[in-house]
Amino acid sequence: MVKTPIYLDYQATTPMDVRVLDVMMPYLTGKFGNPHSSTHRFGWEAEAALDIAREQVANCIEAKPEEIIFTSGATESNNMALKGVMDVWGEKKPHLITVCTEHKCVLEAAADCERHGYRVTYLPVGADGLIDLKRLKAEITDQTALVSIMAVNNEIGVIQPVKEIGALCRGAGVLFHTDAAQAFGKIPLHVDDMNIDLMSISGHKIYGPKGVGALYKRSGRHTALSPQMSGGGQEAGWRSGTQAPALVAGLGxxxxxxxxxxxxxxxxxxxxxxxxxxxxxEAMPELVVNGHPEQRWVGNLNVSFPGLDGDLLLANIRDIAVSSGAACASAVSGPSYVLQSIGRSEAVAKSSIRIGIGRMTTDEELDYAATVLVDAVATMGGLKP
Ligand SMILES: Cc1ncc(COP(=O)(O)O)c(C=O)c1O
Incomplete structure (x- = not known):
C-alpha cells in the first residue's frame, strides 16, 4: 500500500537526504563555534566545515574552492550576480541581457537594475522554451556587461544551451551568469568547459537544507562584484555575515x-x-507537454489538460502534491508567465500542472499518481481539446 500524500513537487523543493542531515548534526550542537573565530578550537572546527563544503561544491562544477561564495540561497546569489556586476561596470557597460522566462528573483533583480539606470534586454523564447542563439548574439553590444540565462527552467524543465551561450559570451568579451538552482548537481556543469563566469546554486533543490546556497564567481579582476552585504568582510569580502556551518556543511x-x-x-x-x-x-492522448520534448530535465513534466482548470484538478487529487502552472512565485497568482512566454493561451496555461520527481520517488508512487490523475480527469468530464 502506497503511503500518501505523495510528494511530486521536486522543483519547489526536495526532501533532505538523511545522509546530509548526519553531516550537519554535529555543527548544530557540539561543534557550535563561530567559523570566523580564529583564536580557538571552536572556531577552527567550524571553519573546517566551511573549507570541506567549499571544496565539495567546487568539485561538482570543476571550479576552485576559493571561487565559491556561500549565500542564503539562489535568490541572494542571483541578486548578487546581477546587481553586483552591473554596479561594477556602471556607465562603462550599462547593458544587461536576460530572458523573459527566468525565475522571478532574476527578473526582479533585473528590474532593480533598470531602476538604477541600466538597460535590460529580455530575450524571448521559442515555443519550445529555448532561446535563439542568433538573437542573443545580435543583442550583445560593446555596452553589454552581463548575460544572465538560467540552465534549467524551474517551471517547464527545459535545458538552455549553456555551453553554446558560454562560448558566445566569451567570444564577445561579456560575462556569463547562469541561475543553476534547478541544474546544479543534476546535470553536468563544468565552469571552464562551458565558459561560465558566475553560477547560482541552491541547497534545498539538491536534497540539502533550505536557507543556504552559493555563488560561483570566477576568480580574477574581470568578475569583480560590488558586495550587496556590508559588514565583517566574510567570504573574502564578497558577502559579509557569520556563515552557518551546519547549513553550509549540508550544502557541501x-x-x-x-x-x-x-x-x-x-x-x-x-x-x-x-x-x-x-x-x-495512453489514457489521455490529448495531453500537451510544455517545453522542449527532449532538451529537458528528466525530473520535470509540465503538462496541460485541455479544457480543464488546473486548480480544480489539483483540488481533485488532494493526496498528490504537484503544483499548478503559477506556483513558482508564491506572491504571484494568475496564469504562468513562463507558459504564456512559450505561446500558451491564458486558458491553456491555467489548465497546466507541474509534476516533479526525484531521489525518493518510487515506481509505486508514480503508478498510484497516474491512476489518481486519470480517474480525476474522467470524473471532471474528460479533456476537451
Ligand atoms: C530557477 C530558480 N532560481 C532561483 C530560485 C530561488 O532559490 P532559493 O529558494 O534558494 O532562494 C529557485 C527556487 O524556486 C529556482 O527554481
Missing part, C-alpha cells in the same frame, strides 16, 4: 552526493518518468 554534503550519484540517478529518473508519461498519454 548534498553537492557531493549529487556528484557521486548523478549518472545513476539520471537513468533511474529517466526510466520512472518514461513509464509515468506513457501511462498518462
Amino acid at each position: 554534503a548534498a553537492a557531493s552526493l549529487c556528484q557521486d550519484e548523478m549518472a545513476q540517478e539520471h537513468s533511474r529518473l529517466d526510466r520512472l518518468m518514461a513509464a509515468f508519461k506513457s501511462r498518462l498519454f
